[in-house]
Amino acid sequence: MADPIRLGDADLERALRDLGRRYPYPPTPNLAATVRTRIVVRPIAPVRPFALWRDPRRLALVAAVLLVLAGAAALINPATRDAIAHFFHVRGVIVTRAPSPLPSLSPATPLDLGRLTTLEEAQRSVGFTIVVPPELGAPDAVYVASGPPGGEVALAYKPRPGIPVVRETGLGVLVTEFRGDLVPGFITKEVGPGTSLEETSVNGDPGWWIAGQPHIIVVRTSPGEGWPETLRLASNTLVWEHGGVTYRIESGLSKADAMRLAAGLP
């Protein structure tokens, strides 16, 4: 070559390799959780007998979620990309804001809270101390699920005066507790524009208040066992983390009332 560059091919290659090691890339986003949510709601192929497909109401929910995701996908272009926020504020829970409305679904999806048990037995099978909201007292039903490491407990309360029934669960209040520090993406919540998402503080710990239109909740089950995720609609939810345990209160209560219940928890 006639140009006066003194850089040989080998020099140039070495310089490029060196550049490759220090290239000013932006930080890699965590794609795994988002990709997972997107593929969970649409299985790869007609998979084996699957709880989801046996229940027509679930099928309707999945179809509705698919519509939402299709709508969201259509809207997701670089310009509206910023409208979708991912929050890793409370460990164990990922909240995704979808730019398109979520569907209104008629019947409630069956809850899949795990195995019905007693409080004492539940305490023996989870790896953290179960706390019962003092204001609510003994739960009407207790469930344990072995999905996340450390287990998960669900305390169910029937509606009663002052505690309205929640259409999505058929319950008054549902409290769940699990080790959020061990499973970063155990629960994914897809929140539409009709749902408000508010950063809040619960007993001094960071949390979220999710209210308004029901949001979609995808709960991961045991990693490695290949169970399908649970998909359902969730109502007003207060979620926060304290000492490695993630607490969730789902109800039809106002924020003030939910905060009052939470005040009795850590």
Place this chain on the structure above:
Amino acid sequence: MEGRPLDDTALVERARNGDVNAYEALVQQYQELAFRVAYQVTGNAADAEDAAQEAFVNAYYALARFRAGAPFRPWLLRIVANEARNRRAAAGRRMALADRAKAAQTSGETALSPEAAAEADEFRATLVNSLRRLRDDDRLILAYRLFFDLSEAEMAEALKCPKGTVKSRLSRALGRLRAVLPADLRLPAAAGEGNG
């Protein structure tokens, strides 16, 4: 990569049968590479994230057509690069320009004297800017080989070209890079070590 519990082939096989956990493990393993390859094409982080995410989702549903036992990485990268190209075409060049300015700053290099560091930084910034002036295909082939260390077979698969043409393509891309480098560019003192 250390400590891989399962190799790609086993994970791909499980993912093909609908095992979301297996696919998530693949995403974890390749999200950085996918994002960086996309970034090489788009020149901005938002489009690169979008392209990489879309590529992983599309690849999942394309697994049914994936040849069992074939290498996953180059196949994935081909999908990533296509998604990134689509976005780049749509986004235009404005964002890339803004990015060029940013590319001039590189991370600290404490072992060098301030003068030598500045010189090395400037040299690398010049390389980054020159690379960005290349066609996507040229920049990609250089990045695959020299940044991401793909083998020739992987490059052929990722670029969908005959294996025998990889070397000549690489050398032509290097030639075109040379052509856009400033005529007075010299190796900085520190990078020139071992330059007999």
